[in-house]
């Protein structure tokens with residue numbers, strides 16, 4: 009190695025040591041997230057082990073500011089550019105991806121979805137609770153491992169969330185029938201056994217069963233916290249209810265799966281196959297609504313199509329047990345797929361099962377759909393059809409989303425199976441996606457545009473490993489398909505791949521003794537994994553025979569939900585005569601419309617997964633990625649334990665140091681000249697900018713010169729470098745951050761200036777009015793005796809005499825002017841309309857601009873029903889007035905029942921003037937009533953009532 013090479017290694021080791029020391033300090037201080045440029049590193053401190061990792065259960069977990077920032081940034085960028093955003097979580101199993109994804113989703117709802125009190129959030133939370141129990145299990149490294157990969161697509165329009173779609177990737181089917189030693193089956197089974205009450209147990213034929221005596225559970229770890237499991241089961245049941253999914257339908261199928269494991273076939277005498285104990289077979293048949301004899305035949309007889317001739321054969325015990333396992337897997341994964349679809353299409357109980365037979369294994373949360381539930385259940389067919397068309401249209405609108413990707417993390421179980429190969433292919437693909445975005449694109453564009461960068465980023469490209477597994481003809485998965493179609497064996501498969509890839513550095517032999525011809529190893533980006541191919545072919549074929557599927561046809565099966573699980577296959581099967589006719593269907597529900605390829609299913613498990621992964625990548629490449637790299641602190645799930653070796657391996661695998669290196673001194677960012685000037689033009693004086701396309705580069709340079717006039721103080725390893733390319737301006741992370749800080753500062757200052765200027769202008773404009781209102785207040789307080797305008801008016805400055813003068817002029821008593829309501833600011837004349845118009849209107853009506861218009865004079869009549877009654881009127885006193893006789897001077901009290909003469913309306917509101925003994929009394933109208941035959945009132949000409957009329 010030359011000197012430069014040695015230096016590089018030393019620097020690299022030093023950087024690793026520093027990175028590890030700093031992560032350890034952070035972990036101890038429980039500051040578990042940090043940024044490497046725009047990338048977030050999140051360490052799992054295991055402080056929250058035992059959390060079921062649902063939206064509801066992570067409610068009380070505090071959110072790291074860095075996670076909040078990612079969400080805000082994604083929402084902001086989506087709103088500003090309309091470009092889809094994808095938050096991609098990666099890391100090994102147990103590194104906290106699901107934990108983070110739940111926090112991110114909560115935050116996303118808080119920022120753009122109206123928070124956790126919305127219906128959409130509650131339905132989504134219920135869906136996650138239901139799916140977590142069905143899709144998570146204890147593995148050797150994570151007691152809450154997600155066995156369903158998820159891409160949560162939150163669709164946003166105008167910065168507001170309107171729909172959430174969950175794309176699920178369910179791979180780990182073998183766990184249903186055979187969890188690995190020390191691992192567990194799906195959580196729901198343990199929760200169900202702990203949470204069902206005695207009556208439910210009896211109804212489901214599960215009395216007396218526990219993980220210890222159920223074969224599908226007893227292979228793995230059978231320990232359970234019954235109390236916790238029972239509580240989770242109650243929550244699960246409640247959430248099924250929220251989603252409108254029939255609880256009994258689901259638990260019947262789950263109980264049937266558990267009991268199927270105990271149905272044991274053995275070879276009998278001759279060619280016969282027998283069950284050791286038919287109690288469980290009968291119980292399963294009963295739960296699935298089929299006759300036991302039919303189920304037995306479905307499991308033990310196979311129809312073959314020999315050149316058009318249908319031949320039936322009896323299976324041996326081994327084959328029958330395999331068919332039984334296929335049925336268990338099919339029931340489980342189809343139930344999950346149905347629940348995913350059903351839960352998330354938010355149909356209520358009333359909806360028919362047939363409406364849920366879509367092939368897509370994805371779920372949709374839709375505010376519109378929530379609102380439409382009533383319409384679709386209550387309304388007629390036409391209404392629900394148009395609603396379905398609308399929902400369909402919304403479903404296909406894919407732009408404008410913020411996605412959260414929580415896919416499978418790298419796993420190295422012993423022995424690893426086909427599902428683990430797919431899981432690790434997924435992890436490799438995500439790593440490649442990261443490499444391409446962060447390293448490759450930066451290095452290649454520098455090269456293309458002739459930029460020489462001092463820092464060479466040595467990242468490890470994992471394309472050879474992806475090619476080894478998934479290349480079109482010679483990849484391990486294609487060769488597995490080929491081996492399935494020639495009905496080969498595990499040994500022949502392994503020998504073929506070894507020959508084909510003998511030169512590959514990634515494919516290895518088993519290192520440990522004893523040698524096993526069915527085992528091979530792959531050197532993945534995150535470690536070496538040995539795969540045991542014993543079940544590879546069967547798992548990949550993923551088939552269930554039509555002899556078994558036909559048992560669930562409605563003529564023999566009285567359990568609608570079970571028929572629905574195989575609905576598409578049954579439809580295809582019964583489209584022709586001769587059922588069964590030697591066909592095989594996929595165990596997992598396929599996303600293909602064609603179910604069959606001759607007598608074989610149209611795809612295999614790995615083909616299907618590969619296609620779905622490809623589609624996911626197609627979606628992701630159109631989105632702007634935000635990476636969250638998760639790291640677990642130890643393998644024992646212990647809070648606060650920092651296992652150096654474990655962390656170093658992950659830091660290396662995730663290429664954290666290469667990322668740091670690139671961010672510190674490389675050019676990880678590039679912007680087109682025009683884009684750059686558009687974003688940062690405010691950093692240079694406006695007059696100096698050329699602002700034309702040809703001079704865009706000059707503008708960029710000018711902006712950068714101004715930005716670097718006062719460079720920030722940086723840690724030695726971070727540079728503020730930039731370089732002009734042919735089409736782009738290349739920026740280091742340091743200068744990007746500096747530019748962003750300056751931009752924020754300038755924008756803040758500008759916003760403050762704009763606000764201050766507007767406020768000043770607005771205040772100056774209103775100054776006259778404010779002064780006047782101030783003067784009025786002074787008058788009210790008796791502090792001002794005369795002002796300029798009052799000097800020109802008779803009686804001005806003395807409101808009482810002014811009122812009297814008015815009374816003299818008009819000959820009628822005027823009411824006191826309403827006083828302005830305390831605290832109400834005077835109206836701003838310019839706010840509503842032009843002051844000129846107001847002045848003209850006042851002149852027209854002879855009004856004084858300075859004072860409110862006079863209240864119109866009282867009318868000389870009252871209104872009774874539709875007719876008017878003029879004064880004087882005769883009325884009867886309904887009660888004494890005043891009621892307190894002591895308060896009245898002699899002769900002034902009006903007594904109840906006394907007839908009085910009303911001469912007019914009083915200036916007091918709601919009062920009439922009564923002439924009594926030569927005195928005018930102001931009496932509230934409710935003290936008197938009109939004498940029915942009163943004709944003393946002279947009728948008035950018809951006129952509309954106004955404020956002065958008293959309505960009785």
Ligand SMILES: Nc1ncnc2c1ncn2[C@@H]1O[C@H](COP(=O)(O)OP(=O)(O)OP(=O)(O)O)[C@@H](O)[C@H]1O
Pocket residue numbers: 040051052053054055056057058059061099100101102103104105106107108150152153154155415416417638
């Ligand atoms: N930031 C965190 N703080 C506290 N505990 C955490 C944190 N992140 C994860 N955990 C805990 O660590 C465990 C593993 O986390 P999680 O299941 O999210 O990992 P994962 O990467 O999604 O694993 P898998 O790929 O197997 O699903 C869980 O018990 C979880 O509660």
